[in-house]
Amino acid sequence: MAALRRGLIWTLLVVALVAVVTATAVERLRRPEPPPVFDPVPAFSLTNRDGRTVRLQDLKGKPWIADFIFTRCPASCPLMTARMxxxxxELPDDLDVRLVSFSVDPEHDTPQALQRYAxxxxxxxxxxxxxxxxxxxxRLSRQGFKLGIDIPPPPAPGAPAPEPILHSTRFVLVDGxxxxxxxxxxxDEESMKKLVRDLEAVG
Structure with a gap:
């Protein structure tokens, strides 16, 4: 009888162990794979649309999504800002995340102009x-985020004028x-879906 009880106990322990291992494996499958780690964002001290100074350290502790835009941009920026x-x-309510739009036209984009745009x-x-x-x-765009930015040359006679500032249309995910x-x-819709998955993985 004692041997039977011991056998039953061992069987229950094995079943419990298998259940724990299975649950752990399922949880790992559900959890998004963390994205790779690239370079750190360099320190900065900038002015927000409300006139408040914002430094890199103010953003630490929570993930954030960045893009580079300017308010008088006629084509790509309205689409990017609408996407942001x-x-x-659409971001889940339980994701504590910040959104950060950097102006590439600071001579025009005063805090007041950015406030109206926002x-x-x-x-x-x-x-x-x-x-x-x-x-x-x-410098922050080129060296910090590794995103191109340039002033195009004047267009040829009769050619349509390009955007006054050429800049990247990519979003960047930064962790806490x-x-x-x-x-x-x-x-790209699929790329933006991946952004949300990666955000959930680092958040």
Whole structure:
């Protein structure tokens, strides 16, 4: 009888162990694979649309999504900002994340101009619109985020005028430690879905 009880106990222990291992494996399958770690974002000190100074350390502790835009951009920026606004609406409520739009036209994009632009997209407080000196903004784009930015030459006679500032249309995911975790095509639906999955993995 004692041997039977011992056998039953061992059987129950094995069943429990298998259940734990199975549950752990299922949880790992459900959990998104963390995205790779790229370079850290360099320190910066910029001005938000409300006039408040925002530094890199102010953003640490929570993941954030960045893009580079300017308010008088005629083509790509309205689409990117509309995409960011859609992200703001559709992100899960339990994800504590910030949205950060950096201006590449700081000579025109004063905090007041950025505030008007943000209001036109019903941007909440967690969505920052940052501006600063031109050299700092260009350096942050090129060297910090590894995103191109340039002033195009004048168009040939009769040719359509390009955007006054050429810049990247990619979104960038930054984790709570200030490290870049991914780049995403702002005009590609699948790429943006991956952004949300990666955000959930690092959040």
């Amino acid at each position: 606004a859609r992200l703001n609406r 209001e036109s997209y019903k941007a909440p407080v967690r969505w920052l619109f940052l501006t600063g000196g031109k050299d700092e903004m260009y 430690q200030g490290r870049i975790r991914g780049y995403y095509d702002g005009f």
